[in-house]
Amino acid sequence: MTRYKKQDPEITRRKFINAALGAGAAVGTVSLVTTLGAAKPAFRLTPDKAPPQKGDILVHADASKEGQPIKISELSEQGVAAWPMGKDAEGNNVIRKTEPNNQLAVFRFEQGGFKEPGKDEHVELKLDGIIDGQIIAYSNKCTHAGCAVPNDPNDATKLFCPCHSGQYDVLQGCKVIGGPPPRSMPQLPIKLENDQLVVTETFVSAPYGFLNEADWEQYREQVKEILG
Numbered sequence: 623m624t625r626y627k628k629q630d631p632e633i634t635r636r637k638f639i640n641a642a643l644g645a646g647a648a649v650g651t652v653s654l655v656t657t658l659g660a661a662k663p664a665f666r667l668t669p670d671k672a673p674p675q676k677g678d679i680l681v682h683a684d685a686s687k688e689g690q691p692i693k694i695s696e697l698s699e700q701g702v703a704a705w706p707m708g709k710d711a712e713g714n715n716v717i718r719k720t721e722p723n724n725q726l727a728v729f730r731f732e733q734g735g736f737k738e739p740g741k742d743e744h745v746e747l748k749l750d751g752i753i754d755g756q757i758i759a760y761s762n763k764c765t766h767a768g769c770a771v772p773n774d775p776n777d778a779t780k781l782f783c784p785c786h787s788g789q790y791d792v793l794q795g796c797k798v799i800g801g802p803p804p805r806s807m808p809q810l811p812i813k814l815e816n817d818q819l820v821v822t823e824t825f826v827s828a829p830y831g832f833l834n835e836a837d838w839e840q841y842r843e844q845v846k847e848i849l850g
Contacts, residue, residue: 671720678707680705682704689715739794750811779793796808
């Protein structure tokens with residue numbers, strides 16, 4: 623899911639969706655899903671624009687520490703801003719920060735606090751993607767309008783979006799507990815390896831900007847084809 627400046631010949635997913643919806647309303651014959659499917663193969667994907675990949679390490683996003691691997695000792699219930707950092711084809715480090723959904727928040731809670739949501743809640747939480755039952759990472763883009771979501775000042779286990787008052791439960795897969803977000807913010811499964819936080823797979827569900835899980839899955843397959 624890539625982002626470009628206006629002069630770029632390609633357009634962003636959000637702009638494209640808006641354009642497709644507008645065209646559909648005007649002529650009544652545009653199929654959004656079909657149009658999106660036809661447009662996806664045209665996007666230019668580079669390592670810095672790719673979603674998190676298996677083997678990436680989590681590094682600080684804060685300007686004062688950007689690019690430095692996050693240490694467990696730096697984590698608490700207050701989310702730490704992070705980016706995934708991977709490698710390009712030549713083996714050089716690449717911080718995947720050109721894709722806004724890769725803005726992450728990493729938390730550390732007491733062991734035993736996480737709880738799998740019920741199947742009827744349509745929220746995915748992978749307990750084996752939480753380090754020692756304590757450390758978890760999520761995409762930090764509200765699924766309603768793409769705003770960054772900080773901790774709720776009244777309860778560190780919850781997140782409160784300052785844009786439109788969306789609320790999420792960090793301990794239950796960032797499921798929505800209030801406001802307009804249509805779905806949870808996705809977990810990014812991680813493990814501890816050589817004192818670094820290492821990605822074990824990409825987001826477990828669709829991040830902000832995707833129409834549905836099928837759209838996200840299709841995009842993931844295209845990423846695999848392009849990056850190998």
